[in-house]
Amino acid sequence: MEVARKTGHAAKGPADRFTGDVWMWPRIGATEHTExxxxxxxxxxxxxxxxxxxxxxxxxxxxxxxxxxxxxxREEIRAGDTVTTAPGEWHWHGAAxxxxxxxxxxxxxxxxxxxxxxxxxxxx
Amino acid sequence: MEVARKTGHAAKGPADRFTGDVWMWPRIGATEHTExxxxxxxxxxxxxxxxxxxxxxxxxxxxxxxxxxxxxxREEIRAGDTVTTAPGEWHWHGAAxxxxxxxxxxxxxxxxxxxxxxxxxxxx
Numbered sequence: 001m002e003v004a005r006k007t008g009h010a011a012k013g014p015a016d017r018f019t020g021d022v023w024m025w026p027r028i029g030a031t032e033h034t035e036x037x038x039x040x041x042x043x044x045x046x047x048x049x050x051x052x053x054x055x056x057x058x059x060x061x062x063x064x065x066x067x068x069x070x071x072x073x074r075e076e077i078r079a080g081d082t083v084t085t086a087p088g089e090w091h092w093h094g095a096a097x098x099x100x101x102x103x104x105x106x107x108x109x110x111x112x113x114x115x116x117x118x119x120x121x122x123x124x
Numbered sequence: 125m126e127v128a129r130k131t132g133h134a135a136k137g138p139a140d141r142f143t144g145d146v147w148m149w150p151r152i153g154a155t156e157h158t159e160x161x162x163x164x165x166x167x168x169x170x171x172x173x174x175x176x177x178x179x180x181x182x183x184x185x186x187x188x189x190x191x192x193x194x195x196x197x198r199e200e201i202r203a204g205d206t207v208t209t210a211p212g213e214w215h216w217h218g219a220a221x222x223x224x225x226x227x228x229x230x231x232x233x234x235x236x237x238x239x240x241x242x243x244x245x246x247x248x
Contacts, residue, residue, distance in 0.1 A: 001191065001193040001196060001199070001207065001208070001209050001210070001213060001215060002207070002208045003191070003199055003201060003205055003206070003207050004205065004206040004207075004208070005204070005205050006204060006205075006206070028181075028183070028206040029181035029182075029183065029206045029207070029208040029230070030179075030181065030208060031157070031158055031176075031178050031179040031180060031181055031208075031211075031230060031231075031232030032157070032177075032178035032179050032211050032232050032233075033155070033156070033157035033158060033178055033232055034155055034157060034158050034181075034230060034232065036181045036183065036206065036230055038183075052155075053156075054155050054156035054157055055154075055155040055156050056155060057152075057153035057154065057155055057158075057160045057230075058153075059152070059153065059160065059162075059228055061185055067125065067127070069125040072125060075125070075127055077127060080129070080130060081127055081128065081129050081130075082127070082128040082130070082152040082153045082160065083125065083126070083127050083128075083153070084125070084126045084128070084153040084154060084155075085125050086125070087155075087156050089125060091125060104183055104228060106153070106155060106158060106160055106181075106230050107155075108155030108156050108157055108158065109156075
């Protein structure tokens with residue numbers, strides 16, 4: 001058993017995977033098939049398009065944001081909401097334009113990244 | 125993609141798996157290999173001894189609690205802390221005596237339950 005108390009080492013999300021300022025702790029926990037991270041999106045910041053072979057669960061612990069799957073509508077999410085993305089489903093997630101968002105991300109399998117979410121896509 | 129907004133249906137944890145009052149939402153999300161739940165332990169409440177074939181990650185979002193693996197020391201955990209339990213490792217978790225605790229639980233594989241955590245075990 002290992003307890004991670006997150007006393008430091010927050011890292012900025014790389015520019016080829018995120019637009020705007022995104023911060024995350026190093027991996028805070030893992031099961032046999034998943035990794036668990038905590039991610040902070042500053043207002044307007046978002047991930048690039050990406051997918052996971054075993055899917056992903058996001059649980060919003062603070063603030064408000066947006067999530068969209070390829071071909072779907074943008075959905076607003078708020079603290080307390082939980083998003084399940086199916087295996088192989090392309091999607092992006094990020095903060096709302098005027099809010100920051102913190103979420104846990106439970107990622108099943110290695111993430112595959114595609115292009116950035118453009119301003120037009122972000123604004124819907 | 126599915127967004128769970130948790131507008132109701134909180135259920136009490138069954139007495140053969142929990143001591144004291146424990147409340148949880150129905151499963152709020154899942155990946156291919158894991159299920160994600162949010163659990164509230166009222167002061168003094170705790171799980172029975174249990175283990176998971178693929179391990180478990182707990183992320184404390186509110187309050188303070190205790191966690192212990194079989195043969196190990198009781199460890200105090202607080203909001204922001206994350207606990208990783210290895211595959212097959214027997215353990216229990218719960219609220220501190222004078223605090224409630226809310227955590228996310230990411231469970232990899234079907235949980236196997238053993239006996240209750242006695243008052244002596246709980247008090248350390």
